[in-house]
Amino acid sequence: MKLQASLLGLAIASALAFAPAQAANGNRADIVNRANALVSAQPAILHSNAGDRFVVRDVVVDRLGTEHVRYDRTWNGLPVLGGDFIMHSRNGQLTGVSQTLQSAARPNLTPRISADQAIVEAGAKFGMRFSGVPTSRMVIYARGATPVLAHDVVYEGIKQDQTPTRMHYIVDANSGKILDRWDDIHTNRTASTGAARPGPGRQGGGTCTSPAAATGTGASLFLGSVTIGTTNCGSFYQMVDRTRGSSAGYNATHDMNNKTGNSMGDVFTDADNAWGSGTLSNRATVAVDAHYGIAMTWDYYKNKHSRNGIDGIGTGAISRVHYGNNYGNAFWSDGCYCMTFGDGDNGATIYPLVSLDVAGHEMSHGVTSRTANLTYSGESGGLNEATSDIFGTMVEFYANNASDPGDYVMGEELFPNNSTMSEAIRWMFKPSLDSKYGSTYSPDCYSGSLGSLDVHYSSGVANHFFYLLAEGAVVPAGFGAGTWANLTPSSLVCNGNIGLTGIGKDKAAAIWYVALTTQFTSSTNYAQARTGTLAAASTLYGAGSAEYNAVNAAWAAVNVNAAPVVQQPLPQRRR
Template identity: 65%
Template structure:
């Protein structure tokens, strides 16, 4: 992990390099300077952690590991920690330390107690696997695993077995189900799938030196676009050397392995029709590059993990597979072919690509657990940034809008979409307004309230134009809000995106719920624009307009 090189970071790095100049034979490299800066930030945060045991609800056998470091331009430092207890992972025990000039600014956390469970349970690992297996209705692949953890997503931490089953769903989506089994009662405390999809659902290396090249992609959804590729001898490859070596692979309708790198004899890819295998590969390659550029140019983030390393995109996954997903396991995005346009096209639309890549960003930052309200916020984050990528691209063949996946439907006169951020209930399953039972829904539906908040924050209580304009004839400003506040004004997409990104990377943690998201975005807006700013007032008003008070 590399610390983002802000002006402050560069200044500190220069000072460190100068200090070493008298004793070293050569100055520090930028990488060495960044590492020295990170080490200094972590050392200061460690002191604050050690001096504030009650503030972080520390038990005597707790230990901490740094997951991420962010330094603001004004010198404010944010260090994210994972927690263990007696070497057992504490699920929901993560936190962020905020400080400036070694003075504590506060903690972002969900854990509320120093209490920890006993380390001996009545249920052993094999029994836990049996309990979890009763929930896993598929044929599993490989042997299920179990490890002891402290489950702390409830108010009182308990000893639990984390059981993991791998398999393939009926619709060809891989699944990696995590079950948390109470080590004393045998009850299932929680469960989630680490494979994160676009919608609800039932390798080749190179021995030559790659040369950067610029080609043309004739895509399904975006028209003719520029693609950054590479040349190896007389062969072109879908490897983007300008964006961390990210590559696009063809799965050739398989569901296992990493497929084969997409290559060609020319640097023109696809024909614009899906019968050509390279067409959707061009869509995916363009979508991931555009998402990379959005995060870099809007938020200063260098790739999914903010380490400058590109990820793999896999296309033509499975047979008639009608979904797309992100997997931490392979650090890859995967796209199915739909039913080849009979009712749904290959799932490589630009906002879907941005959605999947953003799952990876969430995994590397707040780590929002993919269940209950935190899972809805995870999905909403991907919808939010997928939409912002679409606006950022400014492609006339796919103008920005607040409908997710509208390019997946052939001849889309009906204005279909996976989700509708301005009026989530248009999909027939997502609520517009928050209720206490929201966390019981599939995460693709509980995301609707956060999507709705974001639309109102960016645009205000205004019926959308653009895609679908004229088709929302029954909508009025009063139908876009839950509290009658039709005077709600938007602050614009750039400011709304900056607030959500900062909240995700600085203020949220793995178990953040909707109340926590309101607090996190208010804190983010306060930092960016001021506590008494119009932007912070708008954040509060937009949450109230979706009944999160």
């Protein structure tokens, strides 16, 4: 439902049903009403304009009773990109606002550049065959210092490497300049429609009558023998986990049959509820890894952060495996509410991308999209990617599987003969180790140019922060002096603080999760992430606590300090 209110000329729509049920249903409307009153009373703080309208997107009440209400903003009916904010209050009193909008000024609404012209400008940058018809909508672009009238042009297609793309180009409606760009498809590696959730795909074993939850056994590629949630259909079984999800959608795993695009493929079926063989010759083997990995991610969020699935209200998602031919990537798409995994080159140089940390990484993109919705561009895009690396890593630790012990290396299981972990997608404790793959690499330390990098590289500084917060300036076993990485404590910090101590991975993850869900907005940059994680540490452990001070010290160790930094998103570079 939507609750409409008009307070001092500000229309506020409260989309209560959309937000995760972090507050009890009985007091949810009261929380929103209190927040609406504060919004009405604080136009200057919110840089409000007479044409502003607000929609509640999320409500969270933390352990101290502070109410965090997340709003999206429009102006004269146009979406304000970067205009979202979070009202923080306790006992009806404002305690703070998280936002990136810097001005109450609004642009002239008469464009000099038409939608058709904007589509042409964006098409020149898209530079590949597109599918369907490009679209354009008028928006207010407010991720920079001054809000600008712009066209949000969207092109869809399939990249040469088989990754689908849904590219947004923000075109200045007066000059035709490309102000920003980002992809709705969030990949695991450099390379690589707001539609309703698709149906379950074809059912290879026939119609599932009187479905019932079951427990199957799986012979996985990476993890040995595991148990997985399945569905008993009477005469056969489906790889549909009825214990994780709801009638709105259960977690399910589908075979893409090496096709690309928007097809959902076939749900995996089996006669005896014993899946895979542990080898790539059996198509169900990698499905077991993906299905199990998503289950572990679901359980991690539920048991560690009290979150009920991606959207917080228990809607399951689809995992698609065997996507494309020799496709060496994985991705999350909001359009299909699904995770998709390629086969790599079947182990010649890289295995199918269904390792535990990759599954956790992709599902965490979905969690980010339903919370902070960090825009996949500039510094916010780097924080989006880092969030997935952080929680993908935490899922690996949570699963506690002897075949894939937890570590701070992303995707190490994907590479053959990799006992020293010298091959990986990313190394969180020393992001610049990926310089071995090319001249563009992940920086260890913050600089003002970080936002100009591809989001998979700009994520490195946040990954580095998280490792230092969790473990301190301690070289992981196997990466010290004399090894291929040749690391020392001094090489792990940017400010010489080799005495930096960690607070443990669980506390570090709790701080990041609270910051993501109650402090970060769509355009949060690194300076604001520092502020947000300090606020989260204060909520969880107290201002001035050892944990709070550790957050401050870890950010300082990657050169993110108190001085504010204005985010200016730039076009992404691609490997």
